[in-house]
Amino acid sequence: MTFPNGFLWGGAIAANQYEGAWLEDGKQPNVTDVLVGIMSRDPGIAWNEQTGKYELRLDPSKAYLSHTAVDGYHRYREDLKLMAGMGFNAFRTSIAWGRIFPNGDEEEPNEAGLAFYDDMFSCMRELGMEPVITLSHYETPLHLLTEYGGWSNPKLIDFWRRYVTTCFERFGDKVRYWLTFNEVNALFRMPFVAGGILTIHNPPDVTRPVDSTTLQDHWDAYHNFLVANAQTVKIAHEINPNCKVGCMLTCSAVATYPNNCNPANIRVAMEAQRNNVFYFGDPFCLGIVPTYLNRRWREDGVTVEFSNEELELIRNHTVDFFSFSYYRSTVVEAGVNLGGDTSGLTGIDNPYLVDKAPEPWKWPVDPDGLRYTLNVLYDRYHLPLLIVENGVGLDEQLDENGTIQDDFRIHYIEEHLRNVSRAIEDGVDCRGYLYWGPIDVVSAGTGEMRKRYGFVYVDRFNDGHGTLERSIKQSYWRYKEIIQSNGAGLE
Numbered sequence: 001m002t003f004p005n006g007f008l009w010g011g012a013i014a015a016n017q018y019e020g021a022w023l024e025d026g027k028q029p030n031v032t033d034v035l036v037g038i039m040s041r042d043p044g045i046a047w048n049e050q051t052g053k054y055e056l057r058l059d060p061s062k063a064y065l066s067h068t069a070v071d072g073y074h075r076y077r078e079d080l081k082l083m084a085g086m087g088f089n090a091f092r093t094s095i096a097w098g099r100i101f102p103n104g105d106e107e108e109p110n111e112a113g114l115a116f117y118d119d120m121f122s123c124m125r126e127l128g129m130e131p132v133i134t135l136s137h138y139e140t141p142l143h144l145l146t147e148y149g150g151w152s153n154p155k156l157i158d159f160w161r162r163y164v165t166t167c168f169e170r171f172g173d174k175v176r177y178w179l180t181f182n183e184v185n186a187l188f189r190m191p192f193v194a195g196g197i198l199t200i201h202n203p204p205d206v207t208r209p210v211d212s213t214t215l216q217d218h219w220d221a222y223h224n225f226l227v228a229n230a231q232t233v234k235i236a237h238e239i240n241p242n243c244k245v246g247c248m249l250t251c252s253a254v255a256t257y258p259n260n261c262n263p264a265n266i267r268v269a270m271e272a273q274r275n276n277v278f279y280f281g282d283p284f285c286l287g288i289v290p291t292y293l294n295r296r297w298r299e300d301g302v303t304v305e306f307s308n309e310e311l312e313l314i315r316n317h318t319v320d321f322f323s324f325s326y327y328r329s330t331v332v333e334a335g336v337n338l339g340g341d342t343s344g345l346t347g348i349d350n351p352y353l354v355d356k357a358p359e360p361w362k363w364p365v366d367p368d369g370l371r372y373t374l375n376v377l378y379d380r381y382h383l384p385l386l387i388v389e390n391g392v393g394l395d396e397q398l399d400e401n402g403t404i405q406d407d408f409r410i411h412y413i414e415e416h417l418r419n420v421s422r423a424i425e426d427g428v429d430c431r432g433y434l435y436w437g438p439i440d441v442v443s444a445g446t447g448e449m450r451k452r453y454g455f456v457y458v459d460r461f462n463d464g465h466g467t468l469e470r471s472i473k474q475s476y477w478r479y480k481e482i483i484q485s486n487g488a489g490l491e
């Protein structure tokens with residue numbers, strides 16, 4: 001099994017699923033703080049007639065587990081040591097924007113938030129791990145949605161610029177790898193968190209869900225994300241020419257297979273790739289606004305216009321590398337309605353896949369699809385690729401020995417890594433594999449603790465109880481062996 005020297009081996013988490021401390025040291029709510037699971041269409045906010053504004057109104061009957069999560073805010077030093085114990089040489093997490101600019105529109109940053117990440121990134125370096133830092137992982141400050149309508153408003157670009165400039169200046173000596181917007185291409189599937197948008201109805205339209213947005217809002221947000229991404233690359237390189245900035249897209253939809261060789265189905269599969277991945281990947285990596293969007297804009301009845309300056313910015317400031325999540329593949333045919341969740345697109349069942357993750361989530365497992373995805377992305381963009389999410393969530397309990405025999409997870413990782421190695425032999429420049437959720441965190445999609453991805457178990461449950469004690473699962477030792485042999489142990 002071939003993995004180049006210097007291959008990044010590690011894991012990935014996100015602030016909102018790991019840290020907890022949702023209102024500590026000055027932080028104000030993020031978009032995820034008002035949801036139990038990002039697939040929910042029911043944010044805990046409500047319109048206040050008197051003030052004429054949205055305000056926080058959490059549902060007292062619900063457990064918002066992300067508010068305390070797995071208490072990473074207070075335990076990151078011990079957790080990072082556990083990660084280093086597996087031999088990680090890289091670790092991905094995000095900065096919660098709301099720790100640095102609590103409401104997003106302040107002029108000055110919050111020093112307590114900066115000091116927190118300063119210490120966390122120093123700790124990673126002390127332990128020999130390269131920090132890979134996401135600037136926004138579903139963590140737009142809630143105030144920017146309720147006050148400004150979020151990313152459909154170009155004002156967000158100004159607030160974002162101030163935030164990223166602060167991060168690049170403060171952490172430039174510790175962080176070389178930056179990711180801009182986590183899975184921003186899920187904008188249409190999850191407009192509230194991935195798009196960070198909200199239509200402000202004044203007076204509120206009670207016939208529509210509170211987070212419903214118009215197609216024009218979506219495309220305005222798309223426009224603003226393209227500009228903001230290019231500006232981020234520009235600012236990062238001006239401040240520190242040695243740093244590398246990558247985009248981060250959910251790429252399960254790259255492995256969208258036509259159900260058969262009916263030409264109509266081949267076209268539907270191609271369109272699914274464009275509409276779910278390439279429409280962001282092409283501007284971020286190739287510096288173009290793809291012409292296939294003109295048709296979609298016509299059909300959506302929206303107007304999207306880029307100025308010449310914006311087009312030049314997008315052309316001149318493409319990303320240095322491409323990072324992505326991959327969980328599954330899907331099968332499509334003409335006329336089938338594609339659904340979606342945090343795994344990617346959901347279409348027709350694929351009878352050729354041998355494994356399916358166990359109940360209750362049952363995401364289809366397609367390791368060959370990762371090889372295919374790596375090849376397609378490399379052929380299209382010719383940029384270094386970094387896998388920053390891949391993993392399996394299981395419902396697990398500690399056994400009488402205080403551990404977990406997570407054989408399915410071991411099998412899952414081995415099969416996916418074998419396909420990464422094959423893709424490298426195919427000629428793909430893949431620089432690393434960061435497993436999603438190396439320590440149990442709150443599930444993004446469902447907001448549960450029960451869905452566990454970790455090599456390290458955390459004693460916390462769906463109803464919120466638990467000691468938060470950490471225990472090591474069997475997969476911890478297997479991943480360590482793989483890393484120590486630089487992948488040779490996969491033979």
Ligand code: BGP
Nearest residue numbers: 014183342393442443444445446
């Ligand atoms: C991705 C998100 C992650 C993560 C993962 C697994 O879409 O970027 O935040 O949680 O999916 O999803 P889930 O937690 O819903 O199983």
